[in-house]
Amino acid sequence: MNVTFFKRILGFLTYTSVCFSAGFFIIQLLPVRISGYLQYLATIFTSIAIMMLTGYLIHAFNHNKRVNIYLEIINALRKIGNGDYNVQLDLNTGKKNEMTEIISHFNHMAKQLKQMEEMRQEFISNVSHEIQSPLTSIVGFAQALQSNKLTTEESNHYLHIIETESRRLSKLSDNLLKLTSLESEHHPFERKSCRLDQQIRSIILACEPNWLEKELEMDISLEKVSIFADEDLMSQVWTNLIHNSIKFTRQYGTITIRLQQMADQASITISDTGIGISEQDQFHIFERFYKADLARERTKSGSGLGLSIVKKIIDMHDGSISVKSEIGKGTTFTILLPIS
Missing domain, CATH: 3.30.565.10 (Histidine kinase-like ATPase, C-terminal domain)
Structure with missing residues (x-):
């Protein structure tokens, strides 16, 4: 709750206190029969005022709590927008309602996004590793072929390795494209x-x-x-x-x-x-x-x-x-x- 909320409550309590104090002082000056009747009315109005105050406090508390939840969700969305998927809302909203449903779906979405990001990073790492290995061999043996000291047999052996690694790269590229296409919704799929x-x-x-x-x-x-x-x-x-x-x-x-x-x-x-x-x-x-x-x-x-x-x-x-x-x-x- 913020400072403004507490100021409103304090003002309400002060105003009510002054009104009831003045009322009871006036009642004491009236005749006994009228004074008793008015005291009875004052008790009723006091009870009503207390109930109204309680309702106001509950409403104000729930309103501020809901605002805080909205702020938490907005802050979490901002983190996700910046690429931080390690976000989970742990907010106790009481009994199950539309707010708990929103929080539950948000946490599920954040978890799925985190898993997808981990898969993406792992995929990039694996592709980089698979590409780097044959490229290293191709570059190394291509440099070795520039030497004039190699025999014909050695040169042919190095050329064979370069060819093999090049085919391996080509197959990797083809499989990557094939798998990506299969996982999309646009791959031609014609049953017969x-x-x-x-x-x-x-x-x-x-x-x-x-x-x-x-x-x-x-x-x-x-x-x-x-x-x-x-x-x-x-x-x-x-x-x-x-x-x-x-x-x-x-x-x-x-x-x-x-x-x-x-x-x-x-x-x-x-x-x-x-x-x-x-x-x-x-x-x-x-x-x-x-x-x-x-x-x-x-x-x-x-x-x-x-x-x-x-x-x-x-x-x-x-x-x-x-x-x-x-x-x-x-x-x-x-x-x-x-x-x-």
């Missing part, structure tokens, strides 16, 4: 009826040079299943998962791919006998930029965006994806998609 078994089989054949090079056994069983989906997007799912299985399966290993219809769903499992994923990493593999390099002993590093894209596409089709794996024994991805 397509034969899932034919699509998966064509991608397996497209990857043939990769699994023949490692002499992998491909155990394929595909039932005839049609689904209503965006064919181009689903093609990215199978390409990514099959490439990963080939990539992380050692020489002479086995990759098993199964497709079958289960009630109103298509069930797809892609299993390998590769290096596996630790139990801890399985909880994070669909997160952006998450790479279990140490746990999986990867010889080739990706961007950590491939499985994020896979998860997003499957979610767009109202499906689900899960993973089961054990270090040294392989990994199985299970995808469930609605038929219609």
Whole structure:
């Protein structure tokens, strides 16, 4: 409460006190019968005055309290406007009313904004790290190529590294654009009826040079299943998962791919006998930029965006994806998609 409020209360009490003091003094000078009657009236008016004063005090207190809450909300909004999302209103407004609803929604909004800001900063940090690593290699080996003391074999080796890192940058850029587009509301999404078994089989054949090079056994069983989906997007799912299985399966290993219809769903499992994923990493593999390099002993590093894209596409089709794996024994991805 401010000083003006206290001045008003003090003035009201002083004025009331003077009036009642004068009234009682006059009453004492009147005859007894009239004096008693007037004292009775004075008691009634005194009670009314006290109730009015109490009501005024309650109203004034609530008014000032509400003003203070508004000032707190305005100050919090000003902080958010300046980029400080670490704001939570902790105001005791008594019983539940429209003000407590406003405060509750405000705190929820501030919490969501804080989480989005943390995700944005983490995203920028991850992108910077992913870009910096190949750029450092490209610059370093480009400088080394300027030396006249290199053999032809060394020069070719350095050029190969530069080419590999350049492709890695290009893929990172492509995946970033793809993921950003998928998460927006403007990505083209055209469902149509397509034969899932034919699509998966064509991608397996497209990857043939990769699994023949490692002499992998491909155990394929595909039932005839049609689904209503965006064919181009689903093609990215199978390409990514099959490439990963080939990539992380050692020489002479086995990759098993199964497709079958289960009630109103298509069930797809892609299993390998590769290096596996630790139990801890399985909880994070669909997160952006998450790479279990140490746990999986990867010889080739990706961007950590491939499985994020896979998860997003499957979610767009109202499906689900899960993973089961054990270090040294392989990994199985299970995808469930609605038929219609």
